[in-house]
Amino acid sequence: MRSPTSSRISAARRLRPNAGTRPSTTRANTGDCEHPPVSPLFGRRKPPIVVPPVPQVTILGAGSWGTTFAKILADGGADVTLWARRPELAREIGLAKRNSDYLPGINLPPSIRATSSLEEAVGASAFVFVSIPSQSLRSNLAALSPLIGPETVVVSLMKGVEKGTGLRMSEVLEQGLVIDRDRLAVASGPNLALEIAKEQPTAAVISSASLATAEAVAMVATNRYFRSFVNTDVIGTEFGGVLKNLIAVAIGIVDGVGYGENTKASILTRGLAEMTDFAVAYGARPETMSGLAGLGDLIATSSSPLSRNNTAGRLLGQGYSFTDVVARMQQTAEGLASVAPILTLAAARGVDMPIVQQVSQVLAGTLNPRDIAPHLTTDSLEPQGERPIDGRKNRGGPALRRPFQRTFDQLRNGGRGAGGH
Template structure:
C-alpha cells in the first residue's frame, strides 16, 4: 500500500468518474501502487480529492491515498495513461467516450467498471467502448463482482473478476487492481462477466421491491434462487460460459447487491415496494441505480433469443405502473408448469 513517503511503482492510470465507485476503484488502484489520476467533472470536487484527499459527496468519512490525484481537465487526466478505467453512468458512456477518443494513448487498455446495457442498441459497455474508440479486443477489459463501494473504501476484504478476450490483458489489469484488501481474479468470458453485473441489478430491484412490501426471507430466497436461473439462461443464450454465473460476477455480485442496504438497486426497489413512483425514486437517488435503466433493454434482448425472464418482466411492470408491488412475488413463474428448481 502506498503512503506519503512511498513513490508509486505501478503503471500510470486514469479513472474517469468521481462517484462512489469510481473514487473507490481509484483508491484500490492507488493502494496497489499505481500512479492514479481521477477525472471529476466538477472542478471543486477534483480539488477536494487532489488537495483534501476526500470525496465528501460520495464517500463521506473516507480518507483517500495521498498519492491519488484528480483533475477536471480530461486531457490532463488521460495524458500518459497506460490503463483507463471508466465509471460513468452507462447511458452517458457513448457521449463521454467521444470526448475521450482524441486524448487516448494509442496503446492504452480501457477497462469498463460499469454495469449496464445501452438503451436503443442493447449493447454491453465493452461493445460501446469498442465501437466509439475503435479498439481491438485485446485493449478492452471489464471488471465486476461483489463491489459495494463503501465497504471496499473502508478496506474490507473482497474479490472481483477482470475479464478480457485476451488473457494477458486480463492478467495485466488484474495485477494492477490488486492490493492487500482487494483481489482480482481473471477470466476470458467478457459476455458472462458483463451480463452478470447487469442482470444481478434487476434481481436486486425485485428483492428490494418485496422487501419494501414487507414480505419475508422465504420470498426473497425464492426470488434470489429463481433470479439466478433467469440470469444463467439469459447469459447462456448470448454465449456466456455457464460457470461465470456461479462465480464472483454472477452469484457473488447477486448476493451482495440483493442483500445489502448499501446497494442503490436494492434501495430503489425498496422505495418502489413502499409505494413511491418511478419518477419519485429517480428524484430521490443521489447516484444512478443502473438496474432501473437496464430493465427495458434486457427484456428486449431476452425476447430476441426466446429467453423467459418472468421475474424481470414483473419488475418491468412495476416500473411501468401496470403491476402493484405486492403482486410481484406470486408471479415467480410463468403460467406453464415450472421445471426444475
Template sequence: MSEWYPTTEPISLPDLARSAGDGTRVTVIGAGNWGTTFAKIVADGGHPVTLGVRRQEHADEINESHRNTAYLPGINLPESISATASLEEAVTGADLVFLSVPAQSARENIEEFKPFLGGDASIISLMKGVERTTGMRMSEVISEVAEIPYDRVAVASGPNIALEIAREQPTAIVVASSSQELAVRVARLARNSYLRTFVNPDVIGTEFGGVLKNLIALAIGIADGVGFGENTKASIMTRGLAEITDFAVAMGAARETMMGLAGLGDLIATCMSPLSRNFTAGRLLGQGYSYQDVTGRMAQTAEGLRSVESILVIAGEHRVPMPIVTQIAAVLEGRMHPAELAPHLATDNESGDRE
C-alpha cells in the same frame, strides 16, 4: 498464471506477488462511488492514479483534503490519487483508462476523451449497465466509440459494493478480456491487501453478470419494501439466478461464470446490502413510490432501472423467458402492484411447477 480459459471458477492469481510497478500510467474517469473507490484500490496497491472528475471544486477537494465527501463520506483517500477536471490532462499519456460513469453516459464520455487517447491505450469498463438505445454491452460501446480493437478492452466485475471496499473490507473482483495479456496486466494493478483479483476470458458472462444481478436486486428490494420476508427473497434470488443465467448463456456466456464471483457472488452482495442502490430503488418501489419518484430520489446511479427494458427486448429476440424481469417492468410501468410480484414469481413456470 499457469492456465487460461478456465472451465469452472475464474482463475486466481496467487502468483502475482510481484508488483506491476512497470511505470504503467493509470487513469480512472468518473469520481463517483465506484470510480473513486477503484482509484483507491489501485493506489493502495502501490500505483499512482489520475482521477478524472467533472467539476473543479470536486478535484480541489480530492487534491487538497484527500476526501470525496459527496460519494465516500468518512473515507481518507491515498495522496497518490491526483484529480483533474481536465479530460485532456486525465487521458493524455494514460496506458490504462478505467471508465466508471453511468452506462447511459458512457458513449458521450468516450467521445469527449477519445481525441486524447494514446495509440496503445486500453480501456477497462467498471460499469454494470447496457446502453438503453442500442442494448450494447459497455465493452462493445467502448470498442466502437473509441475505435479500438476488442482485445484492448477489458471489464471488471464482482461483489463490489463501493463503500465496503473503501472501508478496506476484503472482497474479490474478476477481470475479463479477450486478451489474456491485458486481463493479467489489469489484475496485477487492481489488487492489494483487501482485494483479491481473478481473471476470466468470458467477457460476455462477466459483463452480463453485473448487469443482470441489478435487476434481481430491484426485485428483492421491491419484496423488502412490500414487507415480505426471507423465504420470499430467497425464492426470488434462486429463481432469479436461474433466469439471468439462461439469458447470459443464450448470449454466449459460460454458465460457470454466472456461478462465480461475477454472477452469483455479485447477486448475493447486491441483493443483501442496504448500501446497494438497486436494492434501495426496488425498496422504494415496493413502498409505493412511482418510477418517477424513485429516479427523483436516487442521488446515485441505480443501473438496473435503465437496463430492464433493453434486457427484455434482447430476451425477446433470443426467446429467453424472463418472468421476474418482466414483472419488474410491469411494476416500473405501474401495471402491477408491487405486492403482486412475489406470488407470481413462485408460479412462473409455464410448463408446471417444475423448478
C-alpha cells in the same frame, strides 16, 4: 513487510511464460472460469503485457465506485489520477483527499491526484478505467478517443446496457474509441463501494478477450484487501453485472412491501436461473454465472442496503413511483435503466424472464408491488434451472448443475481440472 514495488516485480516475474508448461487442449472447458492472475490452464497465449513497478493509471468518473477504485489502485502501488466532471469535486479530492458527495467519511490515499481536465487526467496513462453512468458513456467518448494511445488498456467499471442499441459497455467503448477488443477489459464482482473503501476484503473478476490484458489489469487492481481474478468470458462477466441489478431491484421491491426471507430467497434463486439462461443465450459460459461476476455479485447487491438497485426496489415496494424513486436517488441505479433493453434482448433470443418482466410492470405502474410474489410460480412443477428451458436448443437451463460437476471433476483429478492438465 514487502514493499508494493517488490511485490509487483515478483508478480511480473510470475507472469513470464513457463517453457515447461504443456499447451492445454481444454481451453474451451477451463478458459472462461475464474483463475488467479497466473494459470497454466489457458495454454498458449499472447505475450504478457509488461506492467511497470509504478504504473500510471487514470479513473474517469468520481462517483462512489470510481473513487473507490482509485483508492484500490493507489493502495496497490499505482500512480493514480482521478477525473471528476465538476471542478469543485476535483478540488476537494485533490486537496482534502475526501469525496464528501459520494464517499463521505473515507480518507483517500495522499498520492491520488484529481482534475476536471480530461486531457490532463489521461495524459500518458497505461491503463484508463472508465466509471461513467452507462447511458451517458457514448456522449463522452468523442472527447476521450483522441487521448487514448495505441497501447493504452481501457477497463470498464460499468454495469449496464445502452438503451436503444442494447450494447454492453465494452461494446460501446469498442465502437466509440475504435479500439482493439484485446485492449479492452471489464471489472465486475461483489463490489459494494463503501465496504471496499473501508478496506473490507473482497474479490473481483477482470475479464478480457485477451488473457494477457486481463492478467495485466489484475496485477494493477490487486492489493492487501482487494484480489482480482481473471477470465476470458467478457459476455458472461458483463451480463452478470447487468442482470444482477435487475434481480436486486425485484428483491428490494418485496423487501419494501414487507415480505420475508422465503420470498427473497425464491427470487434470488430463480433470478439466478434467469440470469444464466439469458447470458448463455448470448454466448456466455454458465460457469461464469455461478462465480464472482454472477452469484457473488447477486448476493452482495441483493442483500445490502448499500446497493443502489436494492434501495430503488425498496422505494418502489413502499409505493413510490418510478419518477419519485429517480428523484430521491443521489446516484444512478443502473438496474432501472437496464430493464427495458434487457427484456428486448431476451425476447430476441426467446429467453423467458418472468421476474424481470414483473419489475418492468412495477416500474410502469401496471403491477402492484404486493402482487409480485404470487407471480413467482409457473404452471410447471419443475424448479427453474433444473432442466433446459428449451430442450432442443439447450440454452442454459441445466447451467446451474455444470459448475458443480466441474468442481467434482477437479477434485477427482487432484485439482488439475476436468482435462487433467
